[in-house]
Amino acid sequence: MQAVFLTDFDGTVSQDVLLTIFKRFAAPQWEEAMESYKNGQIGSRKLYETVIPTIRVTQQEWHRFLYYHCFVDPGFAKLRDLCRQTATPLAIVSDGLDLYIRRMLKNADIEDVPVYSNRAAFDGDRINIAFPPLPEECPCGACANCKRAVCWQYRQDYPTRTLIYAGDGLSDIKVLEDVDTIYAKGTLAEYCQEQGIAYTRFENFNDIVSDMERILT
Secondary structure (H helix, E strand, O other), X not given: OOEEXXXXXXXXXXXXXXHHHHHHHOOOOHHHHHHHHHOOOOOHHHXXXXXXXXXXXXXXXXXXXXXXXXXXXXXXXXXXXXXXXXXXXXXXXEEEEHHHHHHHHHHOOOOOOOEEEEEEEEEOOEEEEEOOOOOOOOOOOOOOOOHHHHHHHHHHHOOOOEEEEEEOOHHHHOOHHHOXXXXXXXXXXXXXXXXXXXXXXXXOHHHHHHHHHHHHO
């Protein structure tokens, strides 16, 4: 089978890094904003506009914190290698920040996987964030980075391939209509179970690699 593999980052390729960062570096109001996000009262765009400006961290502290506390699932490198061997496009589709995603991938010696996410940069001990433009077809406009737009682009670029997606959270629910095969855990798995949506449960990328070896080879 020919396929394309897209994956969420926070909670999927890694632990929930953004939540870890909020707990360590953001002002206390992040908790109220996060609760509003989980309850569906605000989208991730509003969450970031509320919390990111309160973060205070130097670039050196940031890199040290990621190196010692935030890690890429070791099985993800195995998936990268399998996708490379089978000419399967692989990309990270995240509603998080490239500022930690790319650094963590570098720490794990994985720098050849495309990343679609929100963009962030240091300004002294503050972080500035920029959101990708939302497509006109976006049905909600609440996300910071529209994952559906990335799925649509890959569907257009590879119309005959099976579109596979791995995720765990609220933002991943929105791509379910746009993909063919789903690997899920956490909130995404619970949602698929409740809605009767077919999916394969996973705990880490070693589970996914074992299944993908059967599918792709």
